[in-house]
Amino acid sequence: MTYAVIGTGAIGGFYGARLAQAGHDVHFLLHSDYEYVASHGLQVLSCDGDFYLPHVKAYSDVHAMPRVDVVLVGLKSTNEHLLRTLLPPLLGEKTLVVLIQNGIGLEADVQSWFPGVALAAGLAFICSAKTEPGVIRHQCYGSINIGNFSCADQGLIDAVVQNFCDAGIEAHEVDYTEARWRKAVWNMPFNGMTVALRTQTDALLAHPSTRRLIYEQMMEVIGAANALGVTALDESFAHKMLQMTDDMVPYSPSMRLDYDFHRPMEIYYIYTRPIAEAHAAGFDMPRLAMLESELLFIEKGLR
Amino acid sequence: MTYAVIGTGAIGGFYGARLAQAGHDVHFLLHSDYEYVASHGLQVLSCDGDFYLPHVKAYSDVHAMPRVDVVLVGLKSTNEHLLRTLLPPLLGEKTLVVLIQNGIGLEADVQSWFPGVALAAGLAFICSAKTEPGVIRHQCYGSINIGNFSCADQGLIDAVVQNFCDAGIEAHEVDYTEARWRKAVWNMPFNGMTVALRTQTDALLAHPSTRRLIYEQMMEVIGAANALGVTALDESFAHKMLQMTDDMVPYSPSMRLDYDFHRPMEIYYIYTRPIAEAHAAGFDMPRLAMLESELLFIEKGLR
Numbered sequence A, B: 001m002t003y004a005v006i007g008t009g010a011i012g013g014f015y016g017a018r019l020a021q022a023g024h025d026v027h028f029l030l031h032s033d034y035e036y037v038a039s040h041g042l043q044v045l046s047c048d049g050d051f052y053l054p055h056v057k058a059y060s061d062v063h064a065m066p067r068v069d070v071v072l073v074g075l076k077s078t079n080e081h082l083l084r085t086l087l088p089p090l091l092g093e094k095t096l097v098v099l100i101q102n103g104i105g106l107e108a109d110v111q112s113w114f115p116g117v118a119l120a121a122g123l124a125f126i127c128s129a130k131t132e133p134g135v136i137r138h139q140c141y142g143s144i145n146i147g148n149f150s151c152a153d154q155g156l157i158d159a160v161v162q163n164f165c166d167a168g169i170e171a172h173e174v175d176y177t178e179a180r181w182r183k184a185v186w187n188m189p190f191n192g193m194t195v196a197l198r199t200q201t202d203a204l205l206a207h208p209s210t211r212r213l214i215y216e217q218m219m220e221v222i223g224a225a226n227a228l229g230v231t232a233l234d235e236s237f238a239h240k241m242l243q244m245t246d247d248m249v250p251y252s253p254s255m256r257l258d259y260d261f262h263r264p265m266e267i268y269y270i271y272t273r274p275i276a277e278a279h280a281a282g283f284d285m286p287r288l289a290m291l292e293s294e295l296l297f298i299e300k301g302l303r
Helices: A012-021 A034-040 A077-086 A106-113 A154-166 A176-196 A201-206 A208-227 A235-247 A254-260 A267-280 A286-302 B012-021 B034-040 B077-086 B106-113 B154-166 B176-196 B201-206 B208-227 B235-247 B254-260 B267-280 B286-302
Strands: A002-006 A025-029 A042-046 A051-053 A057-059 A068-073 A091-099 A118-132 A135-148 A171-174 B002-006 B025-029 B042-046 B051-053 B057-059 B068-073 B091-099 B118-132 B135-148 B171-174
Touching: A002 A012, A012 A025, A012 A042, A012 A051, A012 A068, A012 A118, A012 A135, A012 A154, A034 A057, A068 A154, A077 A106, A077 A267, A091 A106, A091 A154, A106 A118, A118 A154, A118 A176, A135 A154, A135 A176, A154 A171, A171 A176, A176 A201, A176 A208, A176 A235, A176 A254, A176 A267, A176 A286, A201 A208, A201 A235, A208 A235, A208 A267, A208 A286, A208 B286, A267 A286, A286 B208, A286 B286, B002 B012, B012 B025, B012 B042, B012 B051, B012 B068, B012 B118, B012 B135, B012 B154, B034 B057, B068 B154, B077 B106, B077 B267, B091 B106, B091 B154, B106 B118, B118 B154, B118 B176, B135 B154, B135 B176, B154 B171, B171 B176, B176 B201, B176 B208, B176 B235, B176 B254, B176 B267, B176 B286, B201 B208, B201 B235, B208 B235, B208 B267, B208 B286, B267 B286
Parallel strands: A002 A025, A002 A068, A025 A057, A042 A135, A068 A091, A091 A118, A135 A171, B002 B025, B002 B068, B025 B057, B042 B135, B068 B091, B091 B118, B135 B171
Antiparallel strands: A042 A051, A118 A135, B042 B051, B118 B135
């Protein structure tokens, strides 16, 4: 199978490197560190064992890349509009595009731009960061769930899941809508709250008042998911997410890193869009809407 | 009439100085700037005209003060417990204690400590600050409303209102519960939000997302007031408060100043207590409860 990775960062870079390491034909689109990676390859410092790919197929221009079976999108969703020009050169008749991004509404938007393309969500459970050019630091976890959004070819979904597994990555197929909202239960409280209070996951859970708030925000996401027909989530999942986060190292989610490095924050797909979708289904999320307002205010100050 | 001022700061100091200027016998309890004021008096730099009281009756110990007709309490509510020891030496048979403080539940607590004492709320509408020892900077506004909590002697309430008016201060008697909640409509959103986002009133209202949030928080306070039987407040009052704040100079409320100067914030009486009273009446304030959580987290970081 041939793969393209758009957005060779902490997430796209890690999964693409694993697939390349396993022998797949992987084509990496790079931006800021293209020159470095073209010369020096990719290095992955992983909790599961470091590895180094001295020669990778690196590109700075999507028009030089081939059409592929599968595109993995690891782009920041603040750049989602770039897919309108980045995707076409990579798309064959049956290409599957997997959006390994955070948020709600991503696949619907990409589908509206490319009505015929086969789309899936990639839900990554991984702590990793690109710390310098060509170097990906994989700290913990690493599994990926694939949710089929619009791919008629079930065999292609199965093959991608199998490729991930063969490359040493825990991978499963999951229900699309449930998986996106399940991930939002963690993402919506922690991404924004670590920015709003300039802190990390552990401190938020150590203080009783913010721990209760995080739980209430998780329950807003679960309530929204329920209103949108996802019946598998209830308060036990919120308790499980709190417990899981208690067991993690003190962590700065991606939005906190974006804030720290003065990069645009993914407010639209992580907050604005799910809040709007829940509202359209008759469910309001007052605490998360307040957090969205605070983040928009903070982002304005950064610009 | 004889007056005592407990907490000779921006508020208590201003009103006490006006009453002394008008010829009343006013006894000032001071803490950090006692030595300075005892030697140099009080200076008021006022938008209505500066004035200077070279000799004021200044005290550092409440036991040296006489019993008075009226006690004006300008203490920060974070020190409310100090009233248990500060008040008794000042109380005669019929002394009225006026709590010129922000928040909900102050009179109920003081009444529980002094069941027989006559209490009133003083709702100050004033921008002022104590900028250096013995100097009060009165920037704008200046009126005070008196809400009778437990004073059986209506003549005493009338006399205090008259004394304020005669001293050049706009003063009215108002309904106690309505006045406390009416003031909370402004106080609850702006005090905390200027701390949470390290900003001032004008920036919060200039950004559409925080302007809407401030309005929604005001409506939570109005909803709570309605649930507690205050029928005079509705959304028109929220619009009026937004308009009034638009017309103000960019302003840092008292909680923002407390935060900036690393002083304890009045979270309990401005947030915790009204949120609890509303909850007991069946009304929840999710956005303001979230703001309370953020403030408690921020305060913990300051200590």
